[in-house]
Amino acid sequence: MKKLLIAILIVLLLFYITNPTSSEFESFLTNEIEKEIGNEESNNSKIEKYIDEIINFFMKEEIKHSVKRDNYYFFSLYTIDSIILEGEFIGIFRLFIPIELSYKSFDELTFNDKEDKAGEEKTITPTIVYNEYELGEMYSNIATENKIAKFNVLIEYTKSDVLTKIKNKKTKIQNNIYEIMRRAEFKDVQKPTGQKILREEIRQMIIETTDTDRKTISNIYFTEFIIQG
8 A cells, every 4th residue: 555655656746747837838839830830831032031030930929928827736738829829738748738729821921912823912911919908806706615716817809999898897897707707616617628618708708798709809818816715
């Protein structure tokens, strides 16, 4: 029995030590992006290639700021939601296993005015500017008895004029968030995708409350999320 306990402790310690960090995940993503760039076929001129390299650099930087890590000590869940790619990864043993992942073509993200194969000019993709608004620290009971959630919701949006709508509806938004949290079960919140499901429910509620869309309310983040009790 003692040997079994020691073996379990060693395994858990190995999981803990090899739980990858955020910087390791960012390095992994950077390498993946460089591979994706290398796979794109391009006959650009030197000037166009230089412009593409600059754009690709900023795209990789944008990805770094679009990563959210949920640390479960023995493993981590990484969520990436950027204009280049989106998906989820499990980080374990210094490895990153994709749960779901979708890439956009880098040709679609570069600002070329070349004609495509059909002889039509490519549409220039506009630069998307992401803005953030924090609702502030909140506390709420959850459905499980004697459990209290302490959290802070950050709203990411792409159109500056929506901020006025958010502020005008702030009390209603906060009240709706409390209602969502009170329905949440502790066992569901603790699942690897539990917080993501909560964030999506809050995001959809804010979209409906502000009469906007998913492109305008681009994401919801928990800058703090603690279950007490």
